[in-house]
Amino acid sequence: xxxxxxxxxxxxxxxxxxxxxxxxxxxxxxxxxxxxxxxxxxxxxxxxxxxxxxxxxxxxxxxxxxxxxxxxxxxxxxxxxxxxxxxxxxxxxxxxxxxxxxxxxxxxxxxxxxxxxxxxxxxxxxxxxxxxxxxxxxxxxxxxxxxxxxxxxxxxxxxxxxxxxxxxxxxxxxxxxxxxxxxxxxxxxxxxxxxxxxxxxxxxxxxxxxxxxxxxxxxxxxxxxxxxxxxxxxxxxxxxxxxxxxxxxxxxxxxxxxxxxxxxxxxxxxxxxxxxxxxxxxxxxxxxxxxxxxxxxxxxxxxxxxxxxxxxxxxxxxxxxxxxxxxxxxxxxxxxxxxxxxxxxxxxxxxxxxxxxxxxxxxxxxxxxxxxxxxxxxxxxxxxxxxxxxxxxxxxxxxxxxxxxxxxxxxxxxxxxxxxxxxxxxxxxxxxxxxxxxxxxxxxxxxxxxxxxxxxxxxxxxxxxxxxxxxxxxxxxxxxxxxxxxxxxxxxxxxxxxxxxxxxxxxxxxxxxxxxxxxxxxxxxxxxxxxxxxxxxxxxxxxxxxxxxxxxxxxxxxxxxxxxxxxxxxxxxxxxxxxxxxxxxxxxxxxxxxxxxxxxxxxxxxxxxxxxxxxxxxxxxxxxxxxxxxxxxxxxxxxxxxxxxxxxxxxxxxxxxxxxxxxxxxxxxxxxxxxxx
Amino acid sequence: xxxxxxxxxxxxxxxxxxxxxxxxxxxxxxxxxxxxxxxxxxxxxxxxxxxxxxxxxxxxxxxxxxxxxxxxxxxxxxxxxxxxxxxxxxxxxxxxxxxxxxxxxxxxxxxxxxxxxxxxxxxxxxxxxxxxxxxxxxxxxxxxxxxxxxxxxxxxxxxxxxxxxxxxxxxxxxxxxxxxxxxxxxxxxxxxxxxxxxxxxxxxxxxxxxxxxxxxxxxxxxxxxxxxxxxxxxxxxxxxxxxxxxxxxxxxxxxxxxxxxxxxxxxxxxxxxxxxxxxxxxxxxxxxxxxx
Numbered sequence: 013x014x015x016x017x018x019x020x021x022x023x024x025x026x027x028x029x030x031x032x033x034x035x036x037x038x039x040x041x042x043x044x045x046x047x048x049x050x051x052x053x054x055x056x057x058x059x060x061x062x063x064x065x066x067x068x069x070x071x072x073x074x075x076x077x078x079x080x081x082x083x084x085x086x087x088x089x090x091x092x093x094x095x096x097x098x099x100x101x102x103x104x105x106x107x108x109x110x111x112x113x114x115x116x117x118x119x120x121x122x123x124x125x126x127x128x129x130x131x132x133x134x135x136x137x138x139x140x141x142x143x144x145x146x147x148x149x150x151x152x153x154x155x156x157x158x159x160x161x162x163x164x165x166x167x168x169x170x171x172x173x174x175x176x177x178x179x180x181x182x183x184x185x186x187x188x189x190x191x192x193x194x195x196x197x198x199x200x201x202x203x204x205x206x207x208x209x210x211x212x213x214x215x216x217x218x219x220x221x222x223x224x225x226x227x228x229x230x231x232x233x234x235x236x237x238x239x240x241x242x243x244x245x246x247x248x249x250x251x252x253x254x255x256x257x258x259x260x261x262x263x264x265x266x267x268x269x270x271x272x273x274x275x276x277x278x279x280x281x282x283x284x285x286x287x288x289x290x291x292x293x294x295x296x297x298x299x300x301x302x303x304x305x306x307x308x309x310x311x312x313x314x315x316x317x318x319x320x321x322x323x324x325x326x327x328x329x330x331x332x333x334x335x336x337x338x339x340x341x342x343x344x345x346x347x348x349x350x351x352x353x354x355x356x357x358x359x360x361x362x363x364x365x366x367x368x369x370x371x372x373x374x375x376x377x378x379x380x381x382x383x384x385x386x387x388x389x390x391x392x393x394x395x396x397x398x399x400x401x402x403x404x405x406x407x408x409x410x411x412x413x414x415x416x417x418x419x420x421x422x423x424x425x426x427x428x429x430x431x432x433x434x435x436x437x438x439x440x441x442x443x444x445x446x447x448x449x450x451x452x453x454x455x456x457x458x459x460x461x462x463x464x465x466x467x468x469x470x471x472x473x474x475x476x477x478x479x480x481x482x483x484x485x486x487x488x489x490x491x492x493x494x495x496x497x498x499x500x501x502x503x504x505x506x507x508x509x510x511x512x513x514x515x516x517x518x519x520x521x522x523x524x525x526x527x528x529x530x531x532x533x534x535x536x537x538x539x540x541x542x543x544x545x546x547x548x549x550x551x552x553x554x555x556x557x558x559x560x561x562x563x564x565x566x567x568x569x570x571x572x573x574x575x576x577x578x579x580x581x582x583x584x585x586x587x588x589x590x591x592x593x594x595x596x597x598x599x600x601x602x603x604x605x606x607x608x609x610x611x612x613x614x615x616x617x618x619x620x621x622x623x624x625x626x627x628x629x630x631x632x633x634x635x636x637x638x639x640x641x642x643x644x645x646x647x648x649x650x651x652x653x654x655x656x657x658x659x660x661x662x663x664x665x666x667x668x669x670x671x672x673x674x675x676x677x678x679x680x681x682x683x684x685x686x687x688x689x
Numbered sequence: 690x691x692x693x694x695x696x697x698x699x700x701x702x703x704x705x706x707x708x709x710x711x712x713x714x715x716x717x718x719x720x721x722x723x724x725x726x727x728x729x730x731x732x733x734x735x736x737x738x739x740x741x742x743x744x745x746x747x748x749x750x751x752x753x754x755x756x757x758x759x760x761x762x763x764x765x766x767x768x769x770x771x772x773x774x775x776x777x778x779x780x781x782x783x784x785x786x787x788x789x790x791x792x793x794x795x796x797x798x799x800x801x802x803x804x805x806x807x808x809x810x811x812x813x814x815x816x817x818x819x820x821x822x823x824x825x826x827x828x829x830x831x832x833x834x835x836x837x838x839x840x841x842x843x844x845x846x847x848x849x850x851x852x853x854x855x856x857x858x859x860x861x862x863x864x865x866x867x868x869x870x871x872x873x874x875x876x877x878x879x880x881x882x883x884x885x886x887x888x889x890x891x892x893x894x895x896x897x898x899x900x901x902x903x904x905x906x907x908x909x910x911x912x913x914x915x916x917x918x919x920x921x922x923x924x925x926x927x928x929x930x931x932x933x934x935x936x937x938x939x940x941x942x943x944x945x946x947x948x949x950x951x952x953x954x955x956x957x958x959x960x961x962x963x964x965x966x967x968x969x970x971x972x973x974x975x976x977x978x979x980x981x
Contacts, residue, residue: 015823015824016824017759017813017816020763021762024762024763024766024767028766028770029908031770033870033901033904033905033908034901034904034905036773036774037788037789037792037871037900037901037904038784038785038786038788038789039774039782039783039784039785039788040773040774040782040785040788040792041788041789041792041793041798041867041871042773042792042798042801043770043773043774044867044870045792045793045798045802045863045864045867046769046801046802046805046863048862048863048866048867048870049802049805049806049859049860049862049863049864050805050806050809050863051863052859052862052863052866053806053809053810053855053856053859055915056855056858056859059919062919062923062926066923066926066927066930070930070932109843109845110817110822110839110843112823112837131822131837131839131840131843132843133843133845162823162826162837164817164822164823164839166813166814166817166822166839167810167813167814167817168813168816168817168821168822168823169813171823171824360934362932362934362935362938363934363935363938365935368935368938368939368942369938369942370942370946372946372949375949375953382957496938496941496942496945497938499941500934500937500938500941505941505944506941506942506944506945506948506952507952509941509945509952510945510949510952510953510955510956511952511956513956514953514956514957514959514960515956515959515960515963
């Protein structure tokens with residue numbers, strides 16, 4: 013609570029007071045008076061600050077509102093700026109003359125205008141109002157943690173830190189219309205069937221003529237084609253086509269591999285934005301859209317529908333999955349602590365306070381018996397006692413199992429006696445007289461006898477005390493405090509503290525979840541100990557194939573299945589998906605696969621630029637590696653395209669033309685006509 | 690080729706920065722209050738014969754006020770202490786047998802104490818407005834630290850007047866406490882271990898302790914019991930304002946501390962078992978799912 017400035021000032025005042033009171037009063041009393049005056053001033057400022065902290069700062073409350081488009085909203089749209097209004101007030105009796113409030117910005121949005129941190133003077137009647145504008149680049153979840161509060165006195169002697177936790181999560185819905193309200197869909201030709209339907213060449217109640225047939229008794233008279241009947245001289249009935257809705261089912265990959273990357277720009281976020289564009293464009297034409305999200309283990313499906321509630325639910329689902337983060341499996345605990353502890357200290361300053369979250373020195377002591385040689389040292393420490401006990405128990409000449417162990421003990425006694433005698437004769441003890449000489453001789457003998465214990469004790473002390481210093485100590489202290497915070501948040505009590513301290517795997521999972529919940533990127537290793545890519549996720553292919561077959565089994569008419577998945581590295585494992593795609597094609601459905609494409613990677617059909625292919629110039633190592641990786645990725649992509657193309661699926665890349673337009677074109681084809689270019 | 694636009698884009702000079710710092714009238718008010726305190730210090734030191742010391746204090750203090758030097762109060766205090774003991778700049782100091790007897794409520798001392806408090810208060814307030822008002826945040830993850838200053842808008846109307854009043858009060862308190870301290874005597878056999886001295890002589894030897902020890906006991910006792918009382922009051926207040934989360938953390942930590950030796954042992958064995966099984970699985974001696 014006392015700042016460095018406060019410490020320095022207090023030290024100077026203490027010096028002035030000590031000299032003034034003890035040394036100088038016979039020469040001048042002014043230093044003592046000045047010291048007491050300054051001490052009184054400092055004490056008054058301290059008391060005032062304490063009163064303000066306990067009377068007001070502990071009563072601070074924060075309220076938050078999000079405003080977009082001039083009205084308060086429960087969720088926001090990506091790509092559009094929105095205003096955050098935070099009101100901080102207290103009902104205390106005093107005034108906080110200098111409070112710095114800083115709203116912690118969510119990871120998924122960037123500051124667009126205004127300041128998120130301002131100094132205020134807060135009383136019960138005049139709350140602080142903080143206002144700034146944010147903009148979220150992509151869909152996801154917007155998590156506000158709360159407001160950082162820093163209270164100080166006007167002189168800078170004291171300082172108090174709090175965090176008004178106000179953890180709320182708001183969805184960032186993927187955008188459909190841009191800032192000018194333009195829809196992404198194109199205008200269709202007037203010859204298209206009414207929105208929401210497409211022609212199915214089966215008899216039905218549509219508006220387009222399918223066929224003419226002979227009249228069958230019971231046909232409604234209005235269906236009789238009178239001109240054709242007159243020409244043929246018999247009653248002919250008109251048969252109309254069926255108008256059935258177009259259905260599109262989106263399959264979105266949410267596996268670990270597509271969650272990697274900076275927040276808001278992960279492959280998953282880009283695919284979610286694409287899925288949102290497709291879904292909303294289709295919905296605006298009253299087509300039915302369904303969504304299935306899948307990962308390595310399970311899938312969750314939403315049946316195709318076109319109601320507004322369904323669309324909102326789909327947007328919500330897309331926003332939620334867009335914010336998913338990779339599980340920190342295999343991440344070293346030290347790295348996790350380095351990320352998580354500062355965050356915990358920032359968000360939970362009350363729980364990481366060293367007065368509440370203690371670390372006794374005894375816990376930092378390094379136990380020697382964890383090492384195999386610790387037992388040797390222990391034997392060394394106990395050797396005098398063991399020797400004496402052995403002699404006392406067995407006697408000097410006892411034979412145990414054919415050996416004479418006490419010969420060693422006797423030798424040891426003789427040696428210590430010789431060494432003690434040497435000490436007596438060659439140290440200051442020789443010059444002592446009377447009782448002191450006896451006492452000194454006794455001490456020399458005891459020292460000689462307990463030399464192994466002293467050496468062993470010294471080794472034990474040096475080994476143990478190392479735990480009090482250095483990087484290891486810092487890591488252990490931070491980890492214990494973090495584990496206590498986790499235990500506190502989970503309500504798992506003291507049991508969980510020591511378990512998390514010891515169990516690296518459990519610690520990694522818990523701290524990883526802590527970071528992921530707060531949208532902090534977890535440093536995950538990309539490759540395992542054998543150098544294999546850890547996020548290939550082949551297990552997602554059977555899950556996806558199963559969901560595709562399931563969708564086919566429940567389909568009514570010709571449907572479009574759009575698979576948004578990262579399959580580039582899964583060429584040899586695509587068998588189940590190929591089979592499922594063949595099943596879908598056999599039932600006259602359309603299958604389209606859209607692969608996310610790494611940012612900055614040229615397409616497989618792009619020609620190398622002139623700068624890349626200068627003759628006589630050796631490429632740099634990084635460029636060579638980049639080219640090799642690009643070639644590898646292109647080859648994988650071609651393999652996937654070939655494999656799925658054989659099964660009748662269309663494979664495109666996310667950054668290839670406009671995927672939304674391609675999907676909508678395909679929907680139009682299903683509807684019966686093409687769009688006009 | 691230089692143009693007018695280029696001239697306008699030049700970074701502000703040193704003088705411009707200083708002028709900008711005191712552009713606000715409220716900040717200038719604090720500056721003048723600090724300079725006034727320094728002037729008063731100079732006058733009092735001059736009156737005591739320490740004209741060089743007074744001049745040094747005035748120059749150093751004024752430079753610190755204008756330029757925002759953090760260390761200038763420390764130097765001002767040390768120089769002040771030196772020239773109070775050695776008014777003419779050189780040892781030895783002159784012993785004054787009447788200093789203790791007549792050393793309370795002197796006008797010059799009162800003025801000096803008031804001027805010093807005023808100067809220090811103005812200096813630290815100005816420092817908070819122009820340089821740094823609160824310590825930098827610990828380097829947390831994901832945000833940069835920047836020095837926080839107190840905006841001049843937060844200087845309330847009447848702040849200077851309240852500072853004057855507070856200065857008068859603390860000067861009075863300092864004088865009273867000093868008068869009490871030098872008039873106390875220790876009586877180990879009396880009903881109360883401390884009592885006021887009967888005589889007002891130059892050297893009081895009536896107590897059981899020598900005068901400097903008596904002063905030491907009085908000042909240390911005052912500080913000790915004052916701290917104890919404050920700790921009691923604010924400690925209780927802190928407990929009253931403790932949040933449920935803090936209370937739960939207190940209990941969790943106490944429970945962990947009481948049982949940590951057993952828990953360390955149990956968890957050590959558990960992890961040993963986990964590692965042993967993992968090693969055996971890795972070595973192929975044990976398949977997953979078989980009895981361990």
